[in-house]
Amino acid sequence: MKVLAVEDSREIAVSIRDFLSREGYICELAYGFEEAREKLALFTYDCILLDIMLPDGNGLELLKFIKKEQIQSSVLILSAKDALDDKISGLEGGADDYITKPFHLPELHARLRAIYRRNRLAGSNMVSFNEITLNTDTLEATVNDIVLDITRKEFELLLYLVVNKNRVLSRQSIAAHLWGDYTDNLANFDFVYQHIKNLRKKISAANGADYIATVYGLGYKFNATSA
Known part of the structure; x- marks a missing residue:
């Protein structure tokens, strides 16, 4: 699976990339709105890990861009603990799932696999x-x-x-x-x-x-x- 992690915290982003790489995934990183949009315009990904709070924009606006451009990538929102409105807005905007920070990397991995099976493999392994x-x-x-x-x-x-x-x-x-x-x-x-x-x-x-x-x-x- 090929993943784009859109996360402004370099520490979190690198830990996600390193963990998923050890699991055999290709994981690219984007630290901001514009960098993510540029990557999405040039490359394809199976799943996008999308942080809502970005230094140069809002993750929900990036989600709108993904849907408008008909980018065929699953979206897993990385949500702050108390950001209920963001979770609801993300799911209503077409995201496949969300995970609340702080999260355990094995749980993130499990969510990714579940989304991939559901969207690309008809729910089966x-x-x-x-x-x-x-x-x-x-x-x-x-x-x-x-x-x-x-x-x-x-x-x-x-x-x-x-x-x-x-x-x-x-x-x-x-x-x-x-x-x-x-x-x-x-x-x-x-x-x-x-x-x-x-x-x-x-x-x-x-x-x-x-x-x-x-x-x-x-x-x-x-x-x-x-x-």
Whole structure:
């Protein structure tokens, strides 16, 4: 999962990033309204952790921007203990959930996973397509009931492809989703090709169909229509 944490307290923001990174997430930080808006205009995120009180704006206004621009990211509000009105306004404005400060990082992680399952995986930790099954809790992928020997990045890549089946995904968007926004300035994305190649080989070894189509000049597509 790729997360943007919008939080003006650098101590809290860094602790969130470090914790989520240890859990295998890509977590980017924005310390203010304008910085967050710029990132949201350039990059995509699965979930946004949104503090209400920002030094150069209000988090609820940023939420309005997210909805107006139809940014397809879940939103978890980071709310002050006594800010009931902010919680209500945030939920009515389209936020998915809120967590009250101070919070424990494992609880934040649990809320993120719940939102992701609800919004992207239809409430389940299991994602299946024909002979392919992915367990997002155990990070286990099976093809024809054979457990694949894949890396975490290969699992995340396969999940990203399956969840976005029949959509063309550019090499740049795949790289940014799995490795973070710093890849935006790389000269090439040959490492994405290598991961795709390895994934295809391992699925084929388990007698799985090759659903991953190369769209020349653009990227890749999990081609479910030809299943």
